[in-house]
Amino acid sequence: MQKTKLLDQVREVIRFKHLSLRTEEAYVYWIKQFILFHNKTHPQTMGEKEIRQYLSHLATDKNVAASTQNLALNAIMFLYKQVLRKDLGTLGEIEQAKKPKKLPTVFSQNEVLMILSAMEGTPQLVAGLLYGAGLRLMECLRLRVKDIDFERNQIIVRSGKGEKDRITLLPETMKEPLRKHLEWVKQLHQKDLEDGFGDTYLPPSLLRKHPRMAYEWPWQYVFPALERSNDPRSTRIGRHHFPELKIQMAVKQALASANIPKQGSPHSFRHSFATHLLEQGQTIRVVQQLLGHKDVRTTMIYTHVIQRPEAPVKSPLDTNISQSLTVLKSTYHRKQLPKPNRLMNPNP
Numbered sequence: 335m336q337k338t339k340l341l342d343q344v345r346e347v348i349r350f351k352h353l354s355l356r357t358e359e360a361y362v363y364w365i366k367q368f369i370l371f372h373n374k375t376h377p378q379t380m381g382e383k384e385i386r387q388y389l390s391h392l393a394t395d396k397n398v399a400a401s402t403q404n405l406a407l408n409a410i411m412f413l414y415k416q417v418l419r420k421d422l423g424t425l426g427e428i429e430q431a432k433k434p435k436k437l438p439t440v441f442s443q444n445e446v447l448m449i450l451s452a453m454e455g456t457p458q459l460v461a462g463l464l465y466g467a468g469l470r471l472m473e474c475l476r477l478r479v480k481d482i483d484f485e486r487n488q489i490i491v492r493s494g495k496g497e498k499d500r501i502t503l504l505p506e507t508m509k510e511p512l513r514k515h516l517e518w519v520k521q522l523h524q525k526d527l528e529d530g531f532g533d534t535y536l537p538p539s540l541l542r543k544h545p546r547m548a549y550e551w552p553w554q555y556v557f558p559a560l561e562r563s564n565d566p567r568s569t570r571i572g573r574h575h576f577p578e579l580k581i582q583m584a585v586k587q588a589l590a591s592a593n594i595p596k597q598g599s600p601h602s603f604r605h606s607f608a609t610h611l612l613e614q615g616q617t618i619r620v621v622q623q624l625l626g627h628k629d630v631r632t633t634m635i636y637t638h639v640i641q642r643p644e645a646p647v648k649s650p651l652d653t654n655i656s657q658s659l660t661v662l663k664s665t666y667h668r669k670q671l672p673k674p675n676r677l678m679n680p681n682p
Contacts, residue, residue, distance in 0.1 A: 340376070340417075341366060347417050352537065355566060364409035377410075378418055385410055400432060438605035438635065439598050441465075446606060447654060449598075450661045452591040456557055456576055457584035459508075459515055462662055463489075464603035466505035466651030468611075468624050471582075471600045475575045479516065480552035484509055491626065500626040505649035507658040516556065523554050526573060531562060533572055608636045610650035620647060 341362055348358045365377075371388050372380060385407075392398045392406060414420045441449065446465055453461055463474050473491050481490045487504045504512075526532040533548035534555060540547065547553055557576040564571055578600075585600050596602070604625070611621050622633040624647075651658055 340369075343417050344413060348412075349567070351416075352539075360405060361409040361412055364406040365413050368406070368410055368413075377413060378420065381420075382422070439596055439602045440609045440636075441594070441596070441598060441602055441606045443610060443650065443654060445592070445594050445596075446603070446651075447657055447661060448592040448594065449585070449588045450658075452588035453584055456515075457581050458662070459511060460557060460576070460581050461585060461588075461600065461603060462505070462508055462511070462651065462658075464600055465607050466508055466649045467502045468604050468607035469502065470604060471578055475555075475557055475578060475581070477556040478552065479519075479554050479556060482512065482516075482556065484513070498626060498628075500623070502624045502626075503647065503649045505651040505658075507649075507651050507662060511662040512556075519554065519556065519558060520551065522558060522573075523551060526562075531572060533570070535565070535572070535574065605636070607650055608633065610653075611647075612636055614648070614650070614653075616647060 344362055344365060345358060348361060368385075368388050369375065369377065371391060372384055375384075388410075389403060389407060392403050398406075411422075414422055450458055450461060450465075460471075460474050463469055464471065467474075467489050469489070469491065476492070477489070478492070481492060482504065483490065484504070487506065487509075489502050489504045491500050491502060493499065523532060527549065534553055536544075536548045536553065555573070555575040558573045559576055562571055562573050565574075581600055585598065585602075589596065589598055608621050608625055611624070612618070618630055618633055621636070622630050625633060627633045
């Protein structure tokens with residue numbers, strides 16, 4: 335029971351600090367593994383020695399990646415600092431594992447169009463925005479209707495990496511397919527309202543002040559899930575955003591269909607966005623701002639180019655407008671509402 339109570343404390347602190355569900359799941363998992371490795375010894379009686387032993391075990395016995403080892407360390411540090419409030423002594427001096435420097439996978443513009451041609455529906459639209467706007471996958475899936483500015487050709491990324499907002503490009507090529515997609519999403523939202531649902535996830539502080547806002551159209555996800563589901567942190571039945579796993583699978587299948595021999599992923603579209611902008615002559619600083627990188631050295635991994643500050647910023651998706659329009663228009667007239675969900679309204 336002691337272990338269960340401790341993990342419950344971890345969850346409470348994570349939710350109090352409004353960390354994401356993904357962070358909660360990862361931290362709870364690695365804290366549990368740390369405790370199990372030391373034969374269920376309570377962390378209060380352990381310290382730097384045991385932590386170093388566990389990190390060494392991950393690196394030498396489990397051969398985990400540096401990023402995984404760092405995630406485990408962050409989880410354990412959170413446990414001691416934020417939950418147990420225990421003095422770490424020299425624990426804070428533990429260095430994180432160094433990640434190997436690898437060049438990112440980049441698609442050519444022709445490969446991007448081939449991949450998009452092999453996709454359809456929501457995955458195709460999402461992939462188009464990952465490339466056309468340089469978004470991270472979760473940034474794209476968490477977009478709300480109000481974040482798309484069709485008049486200014488802008489997308490507002492809320493609480494991106496590092497909890498920072500930024501503005502990036504809305505490709506001209508994507509505007510018509512997005513408008514048609516949102517018409518379908520609005521019909522889906524209206525049907526949810528008629529069925530007694532229709533509320534979406536909002537940050538707890540905002541939900542307390544404006545509970546009805548969760549039902550309003552501007553706050554709905556641009557890419558909602560096709561089925562309603564239970565919120566794992568509450569009893570609410572609602573419509574979450576489209577699953578990231580389905581996008582990852584769709585990209586993998588499209589790469590195979592297009593016979594592109596690269597180990598690409600949804601994130602490769604973001605790498606391609608940055609690389610192609612630099613090849614157009616955009617400055618490192620401009621690309622840094624669009625990507626939301628805190629340090630320009632992160633952006634420098636793509637390439638070094640001659641700076642041309644006078645060059646207008648144009649999404650790389652728009653450099654082949656006629657071909658892009660043909661690809662992106664091909665599927666959205668066939669959208670239909672999903673079949674009725676099995677989950678029934680608890681309060682008819």
